Amino acid sequence: MSEMIKKPTLHDVSRAVGLSVYTVSRALSNRDGVSAASRERVLQAARELGYVPNRAAQELRRNTRSSVAVITASTSNYYYLDLMTGIQRTLRLSDRTAIVADVAAEGVYTRAVEESLVNDLIQSRTAGVIATLTLSPQSIQLFEKWEIPVVFVDSAPPKGADRVPSITTDNIGASMKVGAHLGDHGYTDWLFLAYPARWSTRAQRERGLREAAAAYGATLEVLESENDTASAYAALSGYLAVPGRSLPRVIIAGNNPMVHGALRVLRDRGVTVPSEAAIVAFDEFPWAPLLDPPLTVLNEDSETIGVLAAQTLARIIDEQVEAERLGKPPTPVYRPEYRQEMPAELIIRKSCGC
Amino acid sequence: MSEMIKKPTLHDVSRAVGLSVYTVSRALSNRDGVSAASRERVLQAARELGYVPNRAAQELRRNTRSSVAVITASTSNYYYLDLMTGIQRTLRLSDRTAIVADVAAEGVYTRAVEESLVNDLIQSRTAGVIATLTLSPQSIQLFEKWEIPVVFVDSAPPKGADRVPSITTDNIGASMKVGAHLGDHGYTDWLFLAYPARWSTRAQRERGLREAAAAYGATLEVLESENDTASAYAALSGYLAVPGRSLPRVIIAGNNPMVHGALRVLRDRGVTVPSEAAIVAFDEFPWAPLLDPPLTVLNEDSETIGVLAAQTLARIIDEQVEAERLGKPPTPVYRPEYRQEMPAELIIRKSCGC
DNA sequence: ATGATCCACCTAATCGTTTAGGAGGATGAT
DNA sequence: ATCATCCTCCTAAACGATTAGGTGGATCAT
Incomplete structure (x- = not known):
């Protein structure tokens, strides 16, 4: 039975209907130069054979x-x-x-x-x-x-x-908004937990925060980590473990993995959020409102x-x-x-x- | 300068070194039949021209x-x-x-x-x-x-x-584990918030829960929703809104989107977890331990x-x-x-x- | 000198499409 | 009757790679 041919090509369809591959090609791609009757026959045959065009061949030929x-x-x-x-x-x-x-x-x-x-x-x-x-x-x-x-x-x-x-995103403006809100809370001791500068938003977010810190007379410390949760956890716990270092009043997490790592550190150290240390993060995500406490977040419209x-x-x-x-x-x-x-x-x- | 040719092909490389495409092809794909000297010249020329093979042509010809x-x-x-x-x-x-x-x-x-x-x-x-x-x-x-x-x-x-x-995953065994744990807590009124049966795990998870429910003398209600957070939210709030319906003692969420929807419903209705209603979910995810309260979860090793x-x-x-x-x-x-x-x-x- | 063997290389066909450049026949205008 | 115009369809050449089947010459044993 003709339907059982494996991997039929344009050629197989052409043979089946007794028309040249040219005509079959035009019929299948719905361009003109083919009579309605032939087109119908071609489509019918293609369906019966289960013809599916070979994309590699198409792309090679069409250069698209x-x-x-x-x-x-x-x-x-x-x-x-x-x-x-x-x-x-x-x-x-x-x-x-x-x-x-x-x-x-x-x-x-x-x-x-x-x-x-x-x-x-x-x-x-x-x-x-x-x-x-x-x-x-x-x-x-x-x-x-x-x-x-x-x-x-x-x-x-x-x-x-x-x-x-x-x-x-207007990252400078955005991070100034974040900074302004923290300033209004009266926090003066900020820590920015940041991913590497390879992501160019990093520099802009840092800059906005710096300007806001300057305007509010706050100090801004920047702590860099690789861009994943485990690294963020390691970076922040390493930072806090330094003898004599006090907990920052607020941690600004550069993105999703950063805030994840930071929250784990705070939980493991038994730090109460936000009374002992507040936390704010860039990038909204679905679980943010369900965390303990619900997370204040800067929302980009991704x-x-x-x-x-x-x-x-x-x-x-x-x-x-x-x-x-x-x-x-x-x-x-x-x-x-x-x-x-x-x-x-x-x-x-x-x-x-x- | 030859390096500026755009999109060089095997043919261009062949012309550049004065060897046939056959030889160039063999040299580049590191098969034998090419002298060391020629191979070196070919590789050199390919590098200079910035030749990159065309995958469509390769796949067409090699049928891979x-x-x-x-x-x-x-x-x-x-x-x-x-x-x-x-x-x-x-x-x-x-x-x-x-x-x-x-x-x-x-x-x-x-x-x-x-x-x-x-x-x-x-x-x-x-x-x-x-x-x-x-x-x-x-x-x-x-x-x-x-x-x-x-x-x-x-x-x-x-x-x-x-x-x-x-x-x-051994989903029947897994859901029996879940059910057994709920039974040990003494809960007798279970609600399974489930995604559609198109995902075949649905039936297995339901079956394991049913067996556990029977063993512990608990009742199991199944509530089906489309497989996304919004639908889960809608399904559960619709269910709870029915007059005279009491809150189930425990909600078993079929997967990630289900538990997300369920938690939002409970939060919006001011239900305290787990004292008023407990909740358990299939599929571990990174935020589960950071939620309020931390989520008990069945972990597949995905x-x-x-x-x-x-x-x-x-x-x-x-x-x-x-x-x-x-x-x-x-x-x-x-x-x-x-x-x-x-x-x-x-x-x-x-x-x-x- | 002869033949066998090997090596490095080439020519040309091929994969499954698209498409330029006709060809043949019907239709209509003159 | 002649010619231009359409349609519909075809033949054959691409696209950029791989590879079967040679070719010509060097090397070596006899």
Whole structure:
């Protein structure tokens, strides 16, 4: 029975209906040049045979690709899930799919992993890249050479790639909001538990806090940790274990893994929040209101950021495809208006002392 | 300068060194039949030109593919992150990559989405599939026709596909453990807040609870909700809002989104946990110990399950490739020992009343 | 000198699509 | 009757890699 042919190709369909592969191809992709009758026969045969086009062959021939890569580190950060939701929802509209590529899958980030990942993306001729952390200038150069457009989210392009678009939160303004709230509480002894500066938001968040601290006459100490819960735990307990060191009045956790580590340290040391030490964190997450005490948090609108990033990337890719169709060099064109900055809001709950 | 050629192909490298594409190909893929001197020249030229092989062309010609798809629904469930960690770590060893495909990306699961996803995976000629929920028999048939091996994790194959491997938790045993603990507390009025039976663990967990309830003379009510936090919230508040209905003594949440919804309902109604109502949940997650009160939870070892699933799939794919090399039909071979069941442990914290 | 063997390399076919450049026949205008 | 115009369909050449099946020459045993 014809339906049992395994892995039928265009050719098999062509033979089955007695029309050339040309006609079959046009019929299946719904372009004209095929009579209604033939089209019907082709579709019928394709259905019966269970024909499914071979994407590798299509992409090779058409020189197009359908998937966009999201480069990320530490998928355990919750904001990343919202971000992906926004990205996926938007890309689906233009029939593209997003794949995630983790540069810190084995735990820590290394240059070697970044390089091999970038190589991998070029091998698969990705349509475009959304990066959640600043990539190396070399990576950007490579993507440029292969005409793969890049958009940064919540992170800045590296030096020398200032034209590359980025969708970010107004992190300086946001952290000043955080600082102002702490200042209003009358706290003067702040500790910022921060992830590494490789994530460019780190510098901005620190800067906003510094300005706020200066305005309120508070002292700001910065404690750096790798970007995961275990490291945050280790960093903070190491810090507090130094003899003679007193507990800061408030801890500002740079993101999700940081606040997780910090809360564990405080719990293990029996510190009462917020009466002995208050705590505030960047990045809202679903469990924040259910913690003990409910966590005061700075909420970035990650989903919207994801939507904007995906829209921007999709537009650049479309322009690129169009340029190629017209025979122009298809190098991606970045316009200044592709840079966008979103506001963030402070969600006040209990952990700050309110 | 030659380095500025955009998108060099094997042909460009071949021209640059004055050797045929055959020789260049062999040199780059490190097979023999090339003198050391030529190989060096080829590698040198490839480096200078910035040559990166085109994966679509390779896969088309070699008829191999390097990526494995993980079919999932509701990525907000935390166990999924651990699962992915295990899968990624294992696949990396055999130089394969995992991509995730969400059948419920738009929120709810529909048959149509499953069908189009399966079609998509066949188009890209995925090397193999790891499914975290029971797929339709049609999907299984399709994968079979295209000789794409499938492994289920934490879920059973559909009817008629009993030979397909699955790595699961001993859910019946696990839920009996849960039930026994509740029985020992002396609770007799249990409510199971459950996700739909499309996830095959649902039935097993329910069955174990039922047996335990019978053994302890408790009553078990089952309340079903869609598999997300908002639905769980709606389902439970609707249930409790029925006039004359009394609060159950203990709520057993079927998974992560369920417990999240339930805790929000209890908080909004001012119910004290565990004195007024106790709560226990399936699936450990990082925030569980930090909630108010710390959550008693049944811990599946998702990472190990991920590792086992990936190993099993990798082995099947390898056997398949080997069979093809020998000219045999490359249909995947499933052995009975590919079915594995893992134990789970109860992590007792405070929310159960301990 | 002859033949066998090996090595380094090449030519050309192939994977499954898309598509430029026709070809043949029907239709309609003149 | 002639020619232009449409349709519908075809042939054959790509896309960028891999590889079966040679080729020509060096080396070596006899």
